[in-house]
Amino acid sequence: MITFFKSLPFHIKTAMNSIRRNLGNAVSSVFAVTVTLILIMLFAVVALNVSGFTVNIEDNVQIFARVDNINDNHEQLQEQIEDIAHVDKVVYSDADEQLEKVMSNGEGLVSIENENPLPAAFYIDVDQGKNVEAVTDKIESMDGIMDASYGGDTITEMINSFNSLRVYGGIFVGIISLLSVFLISNTIRVNIFSRRNEIAIMRNVGASNWFIKVPFLIEGMFIGIIGSIVPILVTIFGYGFLYDSLGGQFFTAMFKLRAPMPFVMQISGVLLGVGVIVGLVGSFISINKHLKWKR
Structure with a gap:
């Protein structure tokens, strides 16, 4: 563990250099993560508010x-x-x-x-x-x-429609997330290929598998973090503006919107976490697929 922390600055520097050398691929991966997280943000905002609408409707029946x-x-x-x-x-x-x-x-x-x-x-x-x-x-x-x-069927149909919106929206976001993982995986694979001679030298001097893999994982994590910046800003400022514009409710008092704080901070935390996870997963898949070392 001590060795890992001592070598961490080297891994971070290596990851940053790799992103710089393959900037075009990195930008496309960042863009994919950004689009994915914006869709996740929109889905989360709609789904959580719709959930509140449903509870409010049910509680007021x-x-x-x-x-x-x-x-x-x-x-x-x-x-x-x-x-x-x-x-x-x-x-x-x-x-x-x-x-x-x-x-x-x-x-x-x-x-x-x-x-x-x-x-x-x-x-x-x-x-x-x-x-x-x-x-x-x-x-x-x-x-x-x-x-x-x-109120019978009218209320039941409304609640069922809200639930369907959440389910199908979640499926759509899941598909987009898989696409982002695929693009990040491709970016890491290109970086692995461009560093194949360096990796061979590191293996010959006795570097462990994890020592070689860590920079790629950090690179994927950086891509995820950078890709989450715009969605987080859109969440914080965009939702606050929407809430104020609508007066805190969607048409009627029965459809009350969630207050911006701490709602936007919770969503932002989720977006950052998802960005990091998507980046790590994409990197991990690519590394395990293309770096098959055996001691």
């Missing part, structure tokens, strides 16, 4: 259950609903309150005020959005309940 007019014991009915698994809160609203809500949401309804046709209702909150459909079915099957609803 409320079941609306209308009470049968022949039922005059709402307290007992409320207790039965509260005993259902995953039910957090039940609020009773009598017929008069229901009429007031209808009146407040529209005009031209004054004529029905003296003869209220609306039934009483319960507003039910559930612990998790995924349990809403099951709880709705149980409430609807109870005696004394006319019907129960929560």
Whole structure:
């Protein structure tokens, strides 16, 4: 370990010289990493915000259950609903309150005020959005309940669309990442070929496999780090600008965007880590494939 740290400046210098000698290939690899990380950044920003949208939608879904007019014991009915698994809160609203809500949401309804046709209702909150459909079915099957609803297929389709976006976006980013690994691997392979005489001399004087391989790994890591600079800057400044421009929400308050801090720093850390990993993996693959030494 001590030997490794003593030789580290030499490895870094060797890696930098290799990048300088093969600048064209290095630039193409950096560009590939940059494009990959920008796509990853866009995917991460969209996916994490969409995840927040989904949670917000699910948490704000409320079941609306209308009470049968022949039922005059709402307290007992409320207790039965509260005993259902995953039910957090039940609020009773009598017929008069229901009429007031209808009146407040529209005009031209004054004529029905003296003869209220609306039934009483319960507003039910559930612990998790995924349990809403099951709880709705149980409430609807109870005696004394006319019907129960929560938004049904519309909300389910919206949540499924968000989930599909995350899945297919992840697959696309994965494919682009593999392309970056391939380009970095090609860059390292060219560098190995250009240094084949130097490598042969190092082997003849007893240099270990790892001593020869480390500069190439560092070179791949440098390519990854350099390629992550632009995506990180775009993340920090671009997301902050987008957040301020949209007022912290996407059209409605239900679709609240994540606050820039510490969100952009977390994304930046991921981008830097992915850049380093992509560079190391590309280098490692190329080294193992083209430097097959046996002692």
